[in-house]
Every structure is written in C-alpha cells, then in structure tokens.
Amino acid sequence: MKSGSRLEKVLTAGKFAVTCELGPPKNSNPQIIKKKAGYCAGKVDGVNITDNQTAIVRMSSIASGVIAMSCGLEPIMQMVCRDRNRIAMQSDILGAAGLGIRNILCLSGDHQKLGNHPEAKNVFDIDSIQLIAMVRKMRDDKQFLSGDPIKEHEPRLFIGAVANPFAGPLELRVMRLAKKIQAGADFIQTQCVFDIDRFGEWTELVTEAGLHSKVYILVGLTPVRSHKALLYMKSNVAGMSIPNELVSRMESANDAGEEGVKICLEMIEKVRKMEGIAGIHLMPIGWESITPVILERAGLLPRPEV
Amino acid sequence: MLYTENKPIEEILDCLGEEKNIFLLACNGCADICETGGQQALTTMKRELEKAGKNVSGTALVDFLCDKMLVATRLAREAKNLQKADSVLALTCGIGVQAVAKVVEKVVHPAANTVSLGGLHGLWPAEELCRACGECVLDYTGGICPIAFCAKNLLNGPCGGSQDGKCEVDKDTDCAWQLIYDRLKSLGKLDNLARIAEAKDWQQSTSLEQRKTKFTKAML
Numbered sequence: 266m267k268s269g270s271r272l273e274k275v276l277t278a279g280k281f282a283v284t285c286e287l288g289p290p291k292n293s294n295p296q297i298i299k300k301k302a303g304y305c306a307g308k309v310d311g312v313n314i315t316d317n318q319t320a321i322v323r324m325s326s327i328a329s330g331v332i333a334m335s336c337g338l339e340p341i342m343q344m345v346c347r348d349r350n351r352i353a354m355q356s357d358i359l360g361a362a363g364l365g366i367r368n369i370l371c372l373s374g375d376h377q378k379l380g381n382h383p384e385a386k387n388v389f390d391i392d393s394i395q396l397i398a399m400v401r402k403m404r405d406d407k408q409f410l411s412g413d414p415i416k417e418h419e420p421r422l423f424i425g426a427v428a429n430p431f432a433g434p435l436e437l438r439v440m441r442l443a444k445k446i447q448a449g450a451d452f453i454q455t456q457c458v459f460d461i462d463r464f465g466e467w468t469e470l471v472t473e474a475g476l477h478s479k480v481y482i483l484v485g486l487t488p489v490r491s492h493k494a495l496l497y498m499k500s501n502v503a504g505m506s507i508p509n510e511l512v513s514r515m516e517s518a519n520d521a522g523e524e525g526v527k528i529c530l531e532m533i534e535k536v537r538k539m540e541g542i543a544g545i546h547l548m549p550i551g552w553e554s555i556t557p558v559i560l561e562r563a564g565l566l567p568r569p570e571v
Numbered sequence: 572m573l574y575t576e577n578k579p580i581e582e583i584l585d586c587l588g589e590e591k592n593i594f595l596l597a598c599n600g601c602a603d604i605c606e607t608g609g610q611q612a613l614t615t616m617k618r619e620l621e622k623a624g625k626n627v628s629g630t631a632l633v634d635f636l637c638d639k640m641l642v643a644t645r646l647a648r649e650a651k652n653l654q655k656a657d658s659v660l661a662l663t664c665g666i667g668v669q670a671v672a673k674v675v676e677k678v679v680h681p682a683a684n685t686v687s688l689g690g691l692h693g694l695w696p697a698e699e700l701c702r703a704c705g706e707c708v709l710d711y712t713g714g715i716c717p718i719a720f721c722a723k724n725l726l727n728g729p730c731g732g733s734q735d736g737k738c739e740v741d742k743d744t745d746c747a748w749q750l751i752y753d754r755l756k757s758l759g760k761l762d763n764l765a766r767i768a769e770a771k772d773w774q775q776s777t778s779l780e781q782r783k784t785k786f787t788k789a790m791l
Binding site for chain 2: 346347351373374375376378379387389390391392393394395398399410427428429431432433434436437440441443444447448456503504
C-alpha cells in the first residue's frame with residue numbers, strides 16, 4: 266500500500282469507487298462542514314476538500330479536511346499551485362500527513378482573475394505535473410524536491426490528479442494525462458461530464474494509449490436541479506461542455522430536481538459500462554443532500570468493506 | 572538592452588539531437604554586446620558545431636533579430652541554405668528566438684538564456700515578450716514562450732481552462748499552449764511535450780540577478 270487510504274484499498278481491490286466533493290465555507294464555522302459531511306459520511310470512499318476553488322477565499326482544505334475526518338469521512342485534500350510556492354506546499358503536505366490525511370489531489374488552480382481577489386499576485390512556482398512529481402518524490406524517494414532527505418516519517422499520500430476531456434487541444438489532453446501518470450498520479454478525477462459523446466472520444470484515446478490500465482479513472486458527475494444551473498456553468502465555468510439537448514430536457518421537465526437525478530443516474534449507468542472507468546466523483550454543487558439519494562438509487566450503497 | 576548568457580554547449584547539442592544540418596543565425600544587437608551574438612560568437616559556434624560533427628549549412632548576422640522585417644529580408648537571400656537545414660540555431664535573446672520562429676517554418680533552437688531586460692524596455696518592435704527567466708525553454712515549446720504568455724506560467728501543457736484555443740482568463744486572448752501545440756504539430760515536433768519539464772530554477776530570474784545587470788560593463 267502506498268498510503269493505506271480507504272480510497273486506495275477500494276481501487277486496488279477492483280471495486281467501483283465513489284468520491285464526492287465538499288466545499289469549505291467562506292467563514293470559520295466548522296458546523297457547516299459537519300452538516301455537509303453528514304450527507305455523505307459512510308457512503309463514499311473519499312471526499313474532495315476543495316482548495317479555494319474558483320479562486321474564492323474559503324477555509325483551508327487541510328483544516329476542513331481534519332474537521333471532515335472527525336465526522337468519519339476520508340478527505341482527499343485538494344492542493345492548487347496558485348497560492349503557495351514549493352516551500353509552503355511541502356510544509357503543508359507534511360502537516361496534512363501528520364494530521365492523518367492520506368489522499369491528495371494536485372491541480373494547477375483557477376486563475377485569480379476568476380475569483381474574488383483578482384488583484385492578488387499568483388505564485389505558480391511549480392505546475393500541477395511538477396506537484397505530482399514532488400509528492401511522489403517525498404513519498405517514494407523520501408526526499409524533498411531539493412533532494413534533501415526526509416529521514417523518517419515521509420508523507421504517505423495516495424496521489425490524485427485531474428483531467429479535463431473537454432478542454433483543448435484534445436490530443437494534448439491525452440499526452441498530459443500520460444505525463445501525470447508518469448509523474449506519479451495514482452488516480453484521476455475528471456471534469457464534470459455532461460457531454461457523454463465527447464467524453465467517449467476522450468476515453469477511446471485514453472484506452473488506445475493504454476493509460477486506463479496504469480491509473481484509476483473516476484468520472485466527474487454533477488447532478489443539477491434546474492436548467493439555469495447548466496446555463497450558468499456553460500457560460501461561467503472554465504473548461505465545460507454542456508450539450509443543448511440536456512439544457513432543453515431540464516427546461517421542459519415537470520420536476521426538474523427529479524429529472525436532474527435521472528440524468529445523473531443514466532450517466533452513472535453509461536460510464537460503469539465503459540472500459541477503464543474505476544469509479545465516479547460526484548460534485549453536486551450546492552446540493553450536497555442529493556448525494557446519498559443518488560448513490561442509493563444507483564445501487565452503489567452500502568460501500569464495500571475493505 | 573537585453574542581457575543574455577550562453578547556454579552550455581552540451582545543452583545546445585542535446586537540443587539539436589539527431590539534426591545534422593544547422594543554419595546559424597546571430598544577432599548583432601544586444602547579443603553582440605553580451606558576447607552571445609555578433610560575428611565572434613557566430614564563428615565560435617560554427618567551430619563548436621563542426622567539432623561535434625554537425626554541418627553548418629549557412630550563417631547570417633542580422634542587426635536586430637527581434638525585428639521580423641529585418642530577419643525576413645535578410646533570410647530571403649539565404650533561402651537555399653536555409654532549405655538545406657534541419658533546424659536553425661539562434662544566437663540571440665528570447666525575443667529574437669520568438670521573432671525568428673514566427674518568420675521561419677523550421678525548428679528554432681535558442682543558444683542563450685535571457686537573464687535581464689536591462690531596465691530598458693520597448694526596444695523590440697513587436698509582440699514577442701521575454702520575462703528574462705534565465706532558463707530559456709523556447710526549444711521545448713517551439714519558439715513560443717509559456718513563461719511570458721501563459722497566465723499560469725505552466726511548463727507542461729495547458730490547464731483545464733483552455734477552450735477553443737482561448738485562455739480562461741480572457742476569451743479574447745489566445746491560450747499560449749494552444750499556440751505551442753499548433754506550432755509543434757506543424758513542425759512534427761509534438762513529441763517534445765511528452766517529456767516532463769521539471770520544476771524551474773527561479774533563482775535565474777530573481778531580482779538579485781536583475782539588479783546585477785552588466786550595464787556598466789556594457790558601457791565600457
């Protein structure tokens with residue numbers, strides 16, 4: 266075992282994994298995290314704790330992760346390259362591991378211009394691929410990025426990375442995934458999939474390159490309860506592909522919430538049949554209470570014993 | 572005035588790889604003063620390459636390689652020798668390399684690292700930018716600089732926000748990595764990007780280096 270995390274155990278046992286997302290609050294109230302944790306505790310194999318997503322200031326992912334852990338959840342600490350240099354990142358990686366965090370997800374991070382502090386100076390000392398390589402070096406080579414030895418208690422983290430099948434150019438997306446795997450990624454979570462056809466194209470290229478057998482791929486899925494949410498994401502969220510048919514299907518539904526759940530269940534059904542898909546990553550933005558409902562109806566509960 | 576330093580010859584030979592016929596192009600402007608360009612550097616580089624078993628298919632000295640008009644006009648006289656070359660080795664600053672890459676449909680390798688803008692900006696007449704990072708990566712990226720043009724200075728390809736060739740920060744701005752992809756693809760050099768670019772040594776571009784510009788030396 267590289268980390269001994271539950272997520273690692275589920276994936277290496279060949280079980281279909283389920284992770285979800287928990288966005289920390291824009292204040293210091295732990296109760297908000299505990300409330301959100303209540304919806305998914307015991308029902309998922311890991312929960313992503315976002316790191317100031319969309320460049321909006323929130324409680325730190327380490328602190329929020331530890332609070333989530335106290336509710337029985339296994340956190341997947343997200344870490345972006347926008348706000349910290351390699352010194353601060355390695356320091357936080359040691360701290361997170363010291364606090365019991367066993368999974369990390371490495372990302373570049375949305376540009377600060379998209380957030381609530383566009384006047385900030387960004388860092389990007391290293392990029393997401395270099396971050397993956399750094400965490401792997403700390404864990405497997407027992408060395409800091411500089412080569413200095415970590416003499417004992419190296420941080421043992423299960424390393425995740427992201428892939429966006431909908432950003433351009435497609436050919437480079439697959440090359441970049443290969444680089445992330447080469448750098449040390451153990452699992453991949455994808456951008457939310459709404460456009461199943463384009464996702465299929467990407468998956469085909471990924472399997473052609475044999476990458477699906479080198480890394481566990483979890484498909485990102487976002488249930489929505491109104492067509493307006495889709496329209497908002499279409500025009501405001503970077504790197505999304507949302508087919509118009511999906512928007513009109515949501516718009517014409519009598520019970521939009523139920524329709525949103527149905528769409529998500531259909532997606533789960535489809536991706537489970539795809540070659541090289543090891544699990545799903547649910548991101549019900551602002552609708553955390555739907556997570557257990559969807560998992561129950563998809564037949565993904567109870568989670569396997571590992 | 573842009574300050575440049577020669578890349579080690581080993582690094583240059585590594586970049587040239589299997590390429591046999593090399594066209595040498597040197598800048599006679601700032602690079603001449605820094606001794607990374609000019610006639611002398613051109614002669615030295617020609618000797619070094621031939622010693623390493625390369626064939627120099629032609630050479631040209633241009634006053635300002637950052638000026639695409641000058642480059643294009645001068646190279647028009649070298650069409651034949653340029654045609655024979657597998658690639659171009661440019662003895663110039665980061666802006667010069669980018670300008671040449673825009674003019675020539677060949678791989679353009681940088682022979683120098685740009686370490687400082689020397690406090691005098693705006694000398695170059697076009698849209699190419701150099702951040703004087705001191706570890707020129709233009710060889711890897713086909714002559715388009717991700718340090719200057721990617722909003723996140725990414726070295727290993729585009730972030731997830733690149734869509735329809737545009738940057739997530741501004742829909743009217745090209746994604747630098749889309750441009751890099753297009754350029755490398757047209758040169759048949761996309762494989763460049765399969766290699767992981769390691770964490771950069773930012774020491775080469777710290778303010779200390781900027782403050783130690785060799786302005787006085789150049790004035791003498």
